[in-house]
Amino acid sequence: MSLNALNTATAGLQVTQAAIGLVSQNVANAGSAGYVKRVLTPVAQLGNSGVATGTISRTLDAVSLKQLRLETAGAAFTGLTAKVQGQLDALYGNPGSAAALDGVMNGFTQSLVSLTTDPTSAAARASVVSSARSVATTVSGIAKGVQDLRTGLEGQLGTDVAAASALLTQIAASNTKIVGATGNSSGDTSIAELLDQRDQQINALSQYLDVQVSEQHDGSVTLLTASGATLVDHGAAASLAFDGRGTLSAQAQYASDPAARGVGTVTATTPAGARIDLVATGAIRSGSIAAAISLRDDTLVQAQRQLDDLAAGLSRAASDRPATGTAVSANGLSGFDIDLTGLQAGNAVTLGVRNAAGVGRNLILMPTNGAAPTPIDPSLTDDPTALVVPVDISGGPSTVAGKIGEALGAGFTVSAAPGGAAGGLRILSDPARLTLTGASASVTVPTSAADTRTGAGQLALFVDAGTGNGVFTGSFEGGSHLTGFAQRLAVNPAVVADSSTLVNTTDGTKSGDATRPQYLGDALTNRTLTFSAASGIGGVSAPRSATVVGFTQSVIDARGAASAEATQLDEGQTIALSSARSRFGKESGVSVDEEMSKLIQLQTAYGANARVLTAARDMLDTLLRI
Template sequence: MGMTSALSTAIMGLNLSKAGLELVSRNVANAGTDGYTRKSLVQENLAAQGAGIGVRQVTVTREVDSFLRTQLQTELSIAGQSHVEAEFMQRLDLLYGQPGSSSSLDTRVNAFTNALQELASAPEVEVNRDAVLAQADQLANQINTLSQNIQQMRQDAESGIAQAVSDANEILQEISDLNTSIQAQWQSTSGSGDLEDRRDALIYRLSELIDVNVSEGERGAMRVFTSNGDLLVDAEASRLSFDEHGSIGPQSEFSNLESERGVGTIVLTSSNGGTVDIVKGRQQSFSGQIAGYLTMRDEILVEAQAQLDELAHGLALALSSKEVAGTAVTSGAQDGFDLDLSGLQSGNPVTITYTESGTAKQVTFIRVDDPATLPLDDAQTPNPNDTVVGIDFSGGNAAAAAAMSAALGAAITVTDEGGNVMRFLDDGAAATVDIDAVKAGITATTLADDGTQLPLFTDTGNRPYSAALDGLDQKVGFAARIQVNGDVMADTSWLVTYETIPVTGAGDSTRPLDLMQRLTEAMFEFSPDSGIGSTRAPYSGTIDAFARRVVSAQTGRAEVANQKFEAQSVVVGAIQERIDSKSAVDVDEEMAMLLELQTAYSSNARVITTIKEMMQMLLNM
């Protein structure tokens, strides 16, 4: 190697040392910058015709661990969902109150039953009657308010989805733009590491919104997919759209049928114009903030509304329903029961239990007045062991009896006996079926002369509540509408008076005692749609016990949601620490590198000085 080549090589080394010094200074300056990864200079030996002629800078790379990066994306999605759920569950817990606290729902139910107890001890005292109505009104108002707040939370979740979708679209476009810039600088001497850091930060933020998978494309580009495999970013960014609904109520629920959907859905439109609904029919697990909002809007808060509806439903029917048992009858060789269905309302049940070939069976007929409501499914009652059949009464009792008979099969006949009486008979001498009992649960619509029950709680406009199914299910959203019967509010004597001929005495405690026992002693099965109990083992208890279970369940779920979020935050933090240990700038290492570069720079400078001196010597000869 001649002096000219040596000089050229030394200058190359000097320039490389300068580039290294610039990179070290940039690393040190960004040691505390979030998302910045340590950059390293890649160099290579220059050779010509098999001989080394110097050194050159190839590019600048960054220190990253792809496996940890993928793990962080996954855990950030889970953390995003758990954060949303914990936040909403905390709000819900505050609405319900702590079990037994002065403002909790179960305390309000207890205050109402205590007022009934006071009335039963002194029914003639007007103050006691006023107290019962005041507590009933406060209870109804609290249930109304809770229902309104739950629907507002669902509306907030809807708005949260809209904002998250808007943020996701901005991020997707930025990732697409960065892909283009990265490809333009791919393997240039300056590298694309800083752009890749920015893109990683965007992917992490996107992961908080919706769980994604990424794969490397050509020249450093990244392709981004949903967890279901739908492409979000390739050469161009796809776009998400959300048809936010401005008014959400108890009847507003998600459905795969467009005509029945009452809330917004998310549609992904690809760069080629293809569309896919990423919410409809989703089977695969979904995480991220968007999934958290969807879970709250379509599951948790719908269930919370169902709990309130179930409580309101139980309060109304427990106080207003009367059970009518069948009267045993015989017709020739046939045995059975006559059942008086006077006053049977839409939504009221007629239950027959019988034994067929040694097997106990139960069928629950539910009255409907609109044939479009049919058929009904077995989930219409909480009882896991009965078969539910809707019976259309709009055509009269004879047609209804024929429908019941057809549903029960040839071994049992049902006939209209007139006067609202229906007769249920077994198959007589064939002896394949024995009818064990027939009964009906009838909602009272009058205040007296029909028993001690009282329709104290009614629907909007003082309409009787009977869990009617015609048109819209009366139970859905009933919590938002439950109110105290206006006729009782106008005349408190109905709390005591249950007979007008002769008139019930002012000091008669029969009705107050019965009403109190209906709430605190009578056992009811509650729908598993409320999240209390299960389909196979529905919760059975008193009305006041159910209220306590609802409040305690919400408190428990809020605690679990918060614990899940805290645990997930620890997981994210641990992975971030591992990433930092591999990718973050270590100032001590940079200082050591600085010394090496300083030495190299000094050495190259010394080589140049020496060559200069040697050349000067030649010139002086």
């Protein structure tokens, strides 16, 4: 009986000693990132004759760990979004300051007011030129900053994808080690350490992309993307790659067609050799990688479009003549007369049509010189829902009516407007089939930057420096001239060289004639232009009608609101992440107070087992002396 007591007390001492060692380990790692509290579960031996050390397990709360990873990915997404939105907002300057976008625009309009008051003043003309150059420089500078941000995100994507791929490999290696160590009772502590290590690797991966974690019966885990693509399966991991394109331009945009894609994409190569485009499949929905993709391909592309629309508005407000159709009817047909004199490639003619069912839609006639792409992408026009019909006008003004009629097809009649201007057209339709509800166009008057004597107020004040200082018309010859126009915006060199062009509409214009300065000022502040729906100002499904100055303010307001919203979302997500960490720490972290309380209990148990061992020894000594 004494021998049984001796063995039992010895086993009790061993278990208590192991438990004390585990408490010591917990306390020592109380502040270690990723460390999960360990507990020792003793096992009663057969016949209750003693106790064995049993197993060492982690007090892991799987639900709070899953939430922690979800919030980690969300915080990485909102954090990068808020950072870039703030950087983008800073490009526009402090609203109201002289150097900000609205400040230079206000300075420009004020200079035109001053010139209207005194057209003979050389100083006033010089002020207009200087202010116009400030506007062009500011707009192009912001646009360049937008592309710099996109280029920076392209570089960050390469770094983040490489880091995520390395973590996938490490997680697969941890799977192999854990499976190999499972079942080895002497390796309980090492298994717990491997599990902690793997959890930290998955947590680190969550900063880059959101993953679904599924535990397997052998102790390994399987990692899947949100769309179900397998990233890690037991000891095998997919490799991630990013084919970055270096410096990005406004024309470099994402496309599912690799031949048309101008930016990098994230590709996963499975162990079996299959390749999956994670961007095209929408597999990455959170984390820094998803944020960088969204910012690069959506947020900053839209910001560029806003600037391009603003640059186009500045140019066309000064150089274009608005043309609005006059309703007419003849021979049972109805439609509009519209003056398209001087129509140039890119001067879109918008026709409102309504079918017999009452469904309305815009039809855009896009004049070309024969080198425009077919079809023309509606998203590159003012109305992405419109039907865009190219019209080849390379044959000259005399062919315009015939070409438009040919493009419109049956159901329409196109002819010269009786008694109208030389370029006037009459466009009619059969109301039984289609009803024309409107007709409008913006016709560019100057044919070149040097064409400053237009005989009217129109002047090519702003030109496209990327096309040899060409007049901007919105042409699609060789591609969309609108895309990236903000970076190429410049003041007409002919106006810079001779500021009298701001006043002289003809060679015989009197020096005090305020016609052109008045026209330019009104074009910016009073004339309503159509800005594309793709700019996202006031919605993404319909064009925006505003003055150039009004559109500028709308862009600034939208940018500030987007930055503030991103900051608020990030602050909220930071709180959510902090709460998730707190919950995980409460459930699975080490509480020093609890460990100290447990240590006192273990000390008492150790002392009791020691006393039993001492008593058993005394009994044996007494027995041997008999």
